[in-house]
Amino acid sequence: MGAHITIGNGLAAHTFPLARELGAEALQVFAGNPRGWAMTHGDPNQDKEFRDLCYKHAVPAFVHAPYLVNLGSPTEQTYRSSVDMVAHNLARGAQIGAQGVVVHTGSAVAEGNVDSAMKQVREALLPMLDALGADAPDVLLEPTAGQGRSLCAGVDDLRPYLEHLDHHPKVGVCLDTCHVFAAGAPLDEPGGMTRTLDRLTEIAGPHRLRLVHANDSKDARGSFHDRHERVGRGRIGLDAFAEMFAHPALAGVPVLLETPGGVEADREDIPLLKSLRPGPAR
Ligand SMILES: [Zn+2]
Secondary structure (H helix, E strand, O other): OEEEOOOOOOHHHHHHHHHHHOOOOEEEEEOOOOOOOOOOOOOHHHHHHHHHHHHHOOOOEEEEOOOOOOOOOOOHHHHHHHHHHHHHHHHHHHHHOOOEEEEEOOEOOOOOOHHHHHHHHHHHHHHHHHHOOOOOOEEEEEOOOOOOOEOOOOHHHHHHHHHHOOOOOOEEEEEEHHHHHHOOOOOOOOOHHHHHHHHHHHHHOOOOEEEEEOOEEOOOOOOOOOOEEOOOOOOOOHHHHHHHHHOHHHOOOOEEEOOOOHHHHHHHHHHHHHOOOOOOOO
């Protein structure tokens, strides 16, 4: 259980101690500006120290690629920049010892473009996946809320997406609860989370779910709007998160908050979600 943490003044000097102070057992960072194309390089000393801290405290770390990345874009420049940015984030992920790099599944942007967009995703990702060693971060596909000509929103959309990537062993899924709810999953009704995770396991196979973004939603089920809310304060509700922790697909899978309110909200919500886990409270 952890959260997305802003890097601030250094991964080891600031990010890691802040995450631990909030009670985080896992964390996610951006490797640069999430809304820009600039490729930020790390500080090798901070990277090494951070890697050592994560290892010593058994805290899995993740990198989230910038929002502009769209491997399905019909615009050549956007596609090229997206390929370079995913490669850069995988390199940064390896340098900081991250378990995975989260990449949004993207959009075809225009009608009638889905086949070529999926072909681009395959051509971009397969060579990168093949080049990843066993210790390198996984590419974690995060389905979106279904806005625009989304290539993958609901759980069922993962079937063709994973097929296009030959079910590569270095590909995992990052399930964002706000996104899947916005795409129509019935997380707001009893049993809805369980059925959604059952379906995900059926489609993606075992051990494909490798990260969860635990976000509530400001908007109703099926809204296709991506507006995160603090857990228990949105339209999904806490019962769904309790159901989630009880599901066998969650065993050993890190769960991260990406919710509004910053550090002060995380300080309350990390323990809140921990309290929903089955077994003795930690
Ligand atoms: Zn997310």
